[in-house]
Amino acid sequence: MKKKVLGLAAVVVLAGLAFPVLNLVLPQDNRGRILGGQSFEYMGLRQDYFAKRGSVQEADHGLFNFTKKDCDRHKFKVPTLRNVALTWPYLRDGTVNELGEAVRVTARFQSDVALASAEVESIASFLESLTGELGGKPLK
Numbered sequence: 791m792k793k794k795v796l797g798l799a800a801v802v803v804l805a806g807l808a809f810p811v812l813n814l815v816l817p818q819d820n821r822g823r824i825l826g827g828q829s830f831e832y833m834g835l836r837q838d839y840f841a842k843r844g845s846v847q848e849a850d851h852g853l854f855n856f857t858k859k860d861c862d863r864h865k866f867k868v869p870t871l872r873n874v875a876l877t878w879p880y881l882r883d884g885t886v887n888e889l890g891e892a893v894r895v896t897a898r899f900q901s902d903v904a905l906a907s908a909e910v911e912s913i914a915s916f917l918e919s920l921t922g923e924l925g926g927k928p929l930k
């Protein structure tokens with residue numbers, strides 16, 4: 791009996807440790823069960839988003855407006871990707887209405903990758919699968 795209790799305690803302790811350890815090894819942007827929403831990142835990491843879009847306004851300076859630190863210019867909260875199929879318009883400036891286009895733009899400006907249409911579609915399908923339920927009913 792004592793052995794069983796000790797075994798159960800060990801399982802509980804190990805399960806408690808697993809989640810924080812996984813969170814440490816996953817890339818920062820995708821950490822946690824909410825898939826984002828936990829850090830501020832630069833918008834236009836690999837290509838200059840604001841130079842391309844033009845007409846830069848005060849709000850486009852993002853976190854800088856609050857901290858006044860140059861390293862925070864154009865940094866924005868990474869949005870959670872949970873329910874992202876329902877949360878258009880996309881990007882902080884609301885310039886993108888379609889999820890596939892948000893994926894294409896993000897891949898281009900954040901990772902310098904020109905995705906093929908089929909790749910955009912598969913990533914968008916994955917993101918659509920992140921739509922949840924409320925009170926047992928699918929969110930719409």
Ligand code: HEM
Pocket residue numbers: 819830831832833835866867868869874877879880881882883892893896897900901913
């Ligand atoms: C292919 C990989 C990626 C995909 C599929 C992706 C997906 C997305 C999507 C769909 C949005 C729009 C969400 C919304 O507006 O509600 C978004 C926004 C954002 N992502 Fe990513 N992302 C990727 C890579 C990255 C990387 C590498 C970073 C930076 C480390 C990043 C940082 C951001 C930031 C800061 C925003 C908000 C931008 C804004 O509001 O203007 N993303 N991402």
